[in-house]
Amino acid sequence: MPLIGQLALALALVLAAYSIIANVIGARASIPSLTGSARHALWAMCAMVTVAVGALWTSLLHSDFSLEYVASYTSFSLPTVYKITALWGGQQGSLLFWTWLLTIFTSIVAFQNRRRNSEIAPYALAVLAGLAIFFLGMLNFVTRPFDLLAVVPSDGQDLNPLLQNYWMAIHPPSLYTGYVSASVPFAFGVGALIAGRLDDSWIRSTRRWAIFSWFFLTLGNLFGARWAYEVLGWGGYWAWDPVENAAFMPWLVMTAYLHSVMIQERKDMLKVWNLVLIGMAFGLTLFGTFITRSGVISSVHSFTQSGLGPYFLTFLITIVVLYTGLLLSRVKQLRTPAEFESYLSREAAFLFNNLVLVGIAFAVFWGTLFPVLSEAVRGVKITVGPPFFDKVNAPLALALIFLMGVGPLIAWRRSSFDSLAKTFASPAIFGVTTGIFAFVAGLREWYVLTALSLAAFVLGTIVVEFRRGVTARRHMVSESVPVAIVNLIGKNNRRYGGYVIHIGVVLAFTGIVASAFFKTEVKQSVKQGDSFQVGPYDLEYLGIDTSETPHLESIRARVEVRKNGKPIAMMEPAKLFYKRLQQPATAVAIRSTPASDLYVVLAGIDDQSGLATFQVFLTPLVFWLWAGGLIMALGTVIVMWPNVRERAVIAAAVRASAPFEDDAEIVPGGD
């Protein structure tokens, strides 16, 4: 197996190199048979990497400890599902997994564009193959997944207990999928620049890829946060650790990109800006990989680094330099006569939304790199922790939410104060009323009041939009309201899917604000049979259960939760002990309701006195962060859903072998 895998990776490298040469020469000299051959080489490359992945999976499942990788990250007693996920549990495997995704996506792109985009696609595929060469080079020469051990151990080291969790089974693949698919629009941007096809065909051809990438970046961040919440046991879900920031920054820039391309598609503006954004988004995915693996910035998640840092940095700098040069060489041809007419226009709202999103990304970038920068400039390492990120991002988040309400409804080109008043009167009143209600209910933090008002304002604008659409439909056809809503979304999935995403953002934002401001913490040591109070709940410590499997031992505390004297739940926070690693781990118990989460940690047990110490967090509305995240994902699925009209347009475009033309509803909202 190891030999097969090693061989397959070597062949994949050769095929990638060939496909670059064939693609570039084929495109320059317009030889379709050569670009066709390059396409076949890419498919063969993908097949080879698939063989390598299959080989590593087989070795993992068979616990073949002659492989260093298998021995380092698994053990005999590891549950099968974690033997499978161990593919991305370690350095070499995760790089192989990354490469696998890249070659799969490259193959799909090659297939999609076999009869269209003949100018740009060969260059874009050459770029993707170039990325594959870097990763395959690493896998062949630097960090080899199929290296053998001189002495075969009797058992492996086992997977880190923090990773033996179902969120860890789905979080890395989601994030990697988001990272890797961002390279497709980037590659098309490069292709457009090289080929000189500077219209928006590169954007239209990769619109779905960009949304697909955003979808998985969203889920990746969400699952990562959820993992931190359930596994790390400190009651929170986000600590502005460099590793988290590395996943968050591409998401921010991709969000900016998805919005600003609408302006280019509709108004032929911001051409350079869009190319800059996709370059940044892609660069940040590499940067994220670099900082998590290089150790340049110390992170709680990756103390122990690998020697891959310099390679990634060199690769990243090379790409940034080449891309900037390419962009500068085309900048004159990218100028457009169109310009902004008025601050009170949708273009302006989108522009400001972009500035704020990129501003947040920059602040996160700055804070993440601050220790390195301060050491370089002042000779002393200074860090900025979570308070920095909270301080900077809190006001920017408010600005963003406000623009989210304004952007989709304000008119193109220019809007008058009268029409603004008409459009925004009821949402604004709703927002202010919500704020007043919250104030009367006893909330005094100005930030929370503003946040709630703005959240209500945005929901109000979305309701207005839906009502307008439903009314219009019911004028034409007789439908019940629910049917009209479904049809409205179905017929205009891009626009109304976008609104669904916005609803999700507002809910998630509300959950974040509430959990940041109103989390309470109680620490209590109790004897068996004693109880203590947390908010409206009484918690009684009933006792300890111990159990043991070949893989781990667990000590489980039974805690009965009562409200108004009535038992409502039995919670079992636990301490686990992983035998192979000789490593303890905490298992948190969470009782989640839409109103609040009760989060119980078994902090310690004193053997002599029999006292158990619990740390309990009561976090309001945090439920809505997860719910909002899933609604965002649902909205994205609606946006990506192929609609009949669009398919017809694509078919027509293919027949005419013209560049892909999209339907008219590219941008939410009409004129």
Add this chain to the structure above:
Amino acid sequence: MPKRLRFAIGAGLIVAAIGYLIVTAVRNTAEYYLTVNEVKVRQGELAGQMLRVAGRVAPGSIAWNPVTLTLSFGLAQPPAADQPGVKPVAINVTGATVFHVICRGQPKPDMFAANRDVIVEGSLAADGTIEARQVLTSCPSKYVPKQPAQTQ
């Protein structure tokens, strides 16, 4: 005023506002991030300040009270051969500079053990004790050292 210029000014104002936010936030939240030896050298001037100190848990120094949730241990400078980027070697901390760390009211981190690398967030008292707000342990994440057993 030309429209382009007007928009450049608007965008410039936003950028300036973001820059201002970053600068003031840095000023208010910056903390020194130092190694044990660096703290030792500048101990006098650092007293009373919030710090982040990277070091290694000295073996035989750990005391943990599970009832009061009080963790105390000695924080030592890791040997020079063992800096980031180099594969961990099994060297025990001996005879290096040690600060006494006390962390109250937090559960003991799962990864906490003798000879583990930790980051201590807290303030340095005049007597050289670090009153920790938080003790962050290495969560080796995906990139576990090749032989984690050696470091125990």
